[in-house]
Amino acid sequence: MSALNASPDGAVHNLWTHAAEAPSIEYLQLSPALIVLGAAVVAILVEAFAPRSARYYLQVGLSGLALACGFATTVGLAVGGYATDKAAVVGIGSLSVDGPALFLQGVILVVALVSVGTFAERRLEPVAHGARVDSFAAQPASVPGGEGEQAAIKAGWTTTEIFPLLLFAVGGMMLFPAANDLLTLFIALEVFSLPLYLLCALARRRRLLSQESAVKYFLLGAFSSAFLIFGIALVYGYAGSVQYPVIADVVDGTVQSPSPALAASMSNDVLLLVGMAMILMGLLFKVGAVPFHMWTPDVYQGAPTPVTGFMAAATKVAAFGALLRLLYVVLPGLSWDWRPVMWGVAILSMVVGAVVAITQTDVKRLLAYSSIAHAGFILAGVVAMNDRGISSVLFYLLAYSFVTVGAFAVVTLVRDAGGEATHLSKWAGLGRRSPLVAAVFAIFLLAFAGIPLTSGFVGKFAVFAAAAEGGAAPLVVVGVLSSAIAAFFYVKIIVLMFFSEPAPDGPTVAIPSVLTTGAIAIGVVVTLVLGIMPQYFLDLASTAGVFVR
């Protein structure tokens, strides 16, 4: 790390070194992530030492408290001006504390806080041998369908490890959009990816599907990580540094008196272009943009639904944050090269996501394809390359993440004997049996579709306006057309819920505890408030929309 961080003309090859100076760490600015990661470590200890009966309450309490404290400190930092005039690069140049970072960290923390509720929900699954259980495997290590599993279920065990895993994932996600050098970016990526791979495998029902999804996610994720790290190596070879500002200077050609080695590598654009392309691939994989979207439907479908909801919302927020920072801080000088590519990716994502979603018959897969289309819409804002581009993407992410968490929380409620009834045909007539649940889901679908008076519309307008201002009018046209296509399948679900006859053996809606109800209620409230009174949040996003370099 220190060798890589050394300045290009530094003393890497010397045989002696200075006595190590204690690096100064800005604990205050880093406190949100420190709190969450610290709590994650404590949670592991709880797992090791607390009795099984107390773990659930300890873990839920600890996670909730840590995330709430993290959010409070994030808000405190933002109020204290760290989002604007006191924005700075901290942690020896590895992290930035600025508007976009704090904004996205705040969103991730609230999403995670809501997700703790859906993770901890224990009223949906039928009581197993006297114990209330959540939607995670009783003992993940046991063979699905084997004796060990039976014994674990009988003993009423639950997997409370999900909470430390969640906290680690959140910690990584908070660092990801704040990363100010490529190595921190990579480490943050791994910190949040590994727990997610695990969480995907932990479903209580349909465990084989769940494990399959985890393996797929892990293999493809590992593949994309390899691309990312290879790209980082190439870019380091080009710029002689992994730090964003240094790379940006080299890319712009504004570096002062380059060393001979740097001068030689600087002229080699191939390293830069190939390296950056690989880094972008790694990020676009996490975002779920076409053509790096293949994992999305399988993972969304197989993972336990609370995990899907959390992952779909928070990963997207974190990954788009990192993408924005990379493109706006490091690569503005290269925008002539990457913009056409991103145009293509955006168009493909919007069209493929919307078109393929039409044929889906599983509600989780359908939402997965819709998330791909949404990635395309957000990318339309990303390529705008203007102030409004940043703020519109921030706003869109805020709006989208709450709709997603809420929508997946509703999916957890609709159940039949086999667990969640995710096949669309089973949702027929839901509106007649449970009008309220169906109406809430309809609100989320309308928000996905971008109907006015929901947050989805304001977000869509914001990114399209940014794109149009940034000279990407064709993207707006494609976006509008694919929105029209997308509207079709959102409407299809609404038709199914309200206008179809309920099947005689159809699913029932489980009555959740306050945890899931709260998650859904927060989703609805945010969706409507952002749709009707968006001004405060738009202001927030545009104040926050300035990167520090």
Next chain:
Amino acid sequence: MADMSFPLLTATAVLPALGAVATAAVPAARRTVAKWLAFAVSLGTLALALVVAMRFDPGGDRYQLTESRSWIADFGVRYELGVDGIGVAMIALTAVLIPFVIAAGWNDADPVEGEKTGRSWRPTQGFFALILMVEAMVIISFAATDVFLFYVFFEAMLIPMYFLIGGFGDRAHSRGEEEGAKQRSYAAVKFLLYNLAGGLVMLAAVVGLYVVTADQLGEGTFSLQQIAEARASGELTMGTNAERMLFLGFFIAFAIKAPLWPLHTWLPNAMGESTSPVAVLITAVVDKVGTFAMLRFCLGLFPEASAWATPAVIALALISIIYGALLAIGQRDIKRLVAYASISHFGFIVLGIFAMTSQGQGGATLYMVFHGISTAALMLVAGFLISRRGSRLIADYGGVQKTAPVLAGTFLVGGLATLSLPGLAPFISEFLVLVGTFSRYPVAGIVATAGIVLAAVYVLLLYQRTMTGPVEKPEIAKMPDLRPREIAVVAPLIAMLIFFGLFPKPLTEIVNPAVEHTMSDVRKTDPETAQSDAEAAK
């Protein structure tokens, strides 16, 4: 320039919205309470709309009762309301018709006995709440002078409409209950997808408008007045191509809503499958937003592009007139017949708007109002008829005038209004549209006149087949005449048709100054002959 007095227009829209929430909250067992509550709210809204009409000074400013508040400053969006004479007429029409829609649909949404539903399933409450919600959104659309604000409600009203069409149909369907539900859901989806697609095209144009204004004025704006001022002072100039693209984006959305051939195909499905009060709501109220918006936004924002598109639009309008009338003649289903007749009438309205003469546009505005009333009369009586026999097919009727004379008589008056019989209100508006068209486009005027002849054919054929002749079917022989509630619905509508047919002045006085403003928007004056005629008429 907002006056700080009571926000009358907001109140007119908020009252039905609150009423909708309250109606939806009525417990499942208290259906009657919900009905009366909704009816009372619609009457209250009517009262407020009448206050709006009375406070409006035809000789005053162009937009009156204005309200202006910041809404989404980031996009330059303001909550700006204001009405000109056309807006007043349309708000009044909406507020007048909704009580009739509610009264006519009094029992349409009662839950079916023995239906398997959840405890909290409250179709009746939902039905009336949705109607009030639509009313609120339509009123805001008519009052909005901010393009974005208009767009929001123009799109949002699709959702309650969609549930009204898909969720509530006629009890009896000629092809069985299940097929009926399927057809209904198809109609609802078709309605939504057509209109949503149109709305999204418009969204692209709204974004475009924002970029154009942000680019040239430094700050994006959607305010009609601000844009008009900027254009007048030369601060804002749209390139010819840009203006045409934006015009098209807006126009396509409005042409789908209106609906204009060839974007009309959703209307017969939607009107055919929904209950007749909802069909009235679609054609008499919601679709008017489309034609109204052509006047206010297409002509107001893009005068040059409007002039450029006029020949094409007039051609489409003429096709609509003739095509709608011909297809109406060929229909076997009463409600679809009225739907195609409406398409023909919307052709007249669009023709009048784009004739770019003051008679044409004044006539088109009156046409919107009178078509609303006459279609409501015809369609609601048709609904009463259908509910008695349980069939929408014309062939299932015959000789009704012998067993139910009042029903037949009111049906005839509604029909005669539809074919624009002199003495009834629609005659005046149709005549004005034709005169206005003749003075600028004589050929178009002649073609449009054929629509009148065809209207006589489809209306009289309908009456002849359903009402006259011998009573052959036992269901007809037992058919009861109109009930007091039904008479109470139809009688005022017919009274209005006759009143405005003889004495249209209160309406023309409000509308005409607004038409003059629109004419000056498009920088058109009436052709010589028409002007002198108009002066002679004065």
